[in-house]
Amino acid sequence: MTIEYDFHEQVVLVTGAGGALGSATVEAFLDAGATVAAADVIAPDDDAHMLDTDSTRLSTHVVDFTDEGAVESVIETVLETHGRLDALIAVAGTWRGGDPVEATDIGTFELLFDVNVRTAFLATKHALPHLQESEGSIVTVASRSSLEGGDGDALYRASKAAVRLLTESIAAENEGVVRANAIMPSVIDTPANREAIPDADHESWVDPDEIADVIQFLASDAAAPTSGAAVPVYGES
Numbered sequence: 001m002t003i004e005y006d007f008h009e010q011v012v013l014v015t016g017a018g019g020a021l022g023s024a025t026v027e028a029f030l031d032a033g034a035t036v037a038a039a040d041v042i043a044p045d046d047d048a049h050m051l052d053t054d055s056t057r058l059s060t061h062v063v064d065f066t067d068e069g070a071v072e073s074v075i076e077t078v079l080e081t082h083g084r085l086d087a088l089i090a091v092a093g094t095w096r097g098g099d100p101v102e103a104t105d106i107g108t109f110e111l112l113f114d115v116n117v118r119t120a121f122l123a124t125k126h127a128l129p130h131l132q133e134s135e136g137s138i139v140t141v142a143s144r145s146s147l148e149g150g151d152g153d154a155l156y157r158a159s160k161a162a163v164r165l166l167t168e169s170i171a172a173e174n175e176g177v178v179r180a181n182a183i184m185p186s187v188i189d190t191p192a193n194r195e196a197i198p199d200a201d202h203e204s205w206v207d208p209d210e211i212a213d214v215i216q217f218l219a220s221d222a223a224a225p226t227s228g229a230a231v232p233v234y235g236e237s
Helices: 020-031 068-082 106-134 154-173 191-196 208-219
Strands: 011-015 035-040 058-062 087-090 137-141 179-184 230-232
Touching: 011 020, 011 068, 011 106, 020 035, 020 208, 035 068, 058 068, 068 106, 087 106, 087 208, 106 137, 106 154, 137 154, 137 208, 154 179, 154 230, 179 208
Parallel strands: 011 035, 011 087, 035 058, 087 137, 137 179, 179 230
Antiparallel strands: none
């Protein structure tokens, strides 16, 4: 069953827009009629950038979302260009793991909390005043692994738990004004993940397009009663 959403006359900011999930999310909102500001630390002409930028309703922005000044500037640019902001989809993030806590370098801690938590915090901090005006919505990306401890990726799990709790707190602080929800994927079915884990059951992984559909739902009026939720999007994985 195909469900269609209508985001005409709405402006959506997507961070991490050049990656597999970010690009799928941008394309889903464009297909639904939204005007999309797609932001990523990677430039659109970089080989690693996966987004098709051929749309008159799409603007692309090269932004380091760990830099507060840059975040404030790009959101001001979006407002100056489009006049409003209706949704923030904070996809930017990364994974590192493989070592127990005592063998983990401080650089791994700094990277994970910068890219996963700091980016979500700064994006929401500077988007919120405008989302409060439009009574808009926020969707962040936590992780299934944020729900429990595990072996070898403690800092990743902790950083994604922080994203989930940040989102729940934003929902509580903005009750009745801005809805904020997190999604919790597990391993996403991307070419990079298939290459990294060749012997896994790839059929159990969830496609980025399917996750983008859930993100659209959470940003839409269909999810009006839903805020402060952590929504599983890990299928059978």
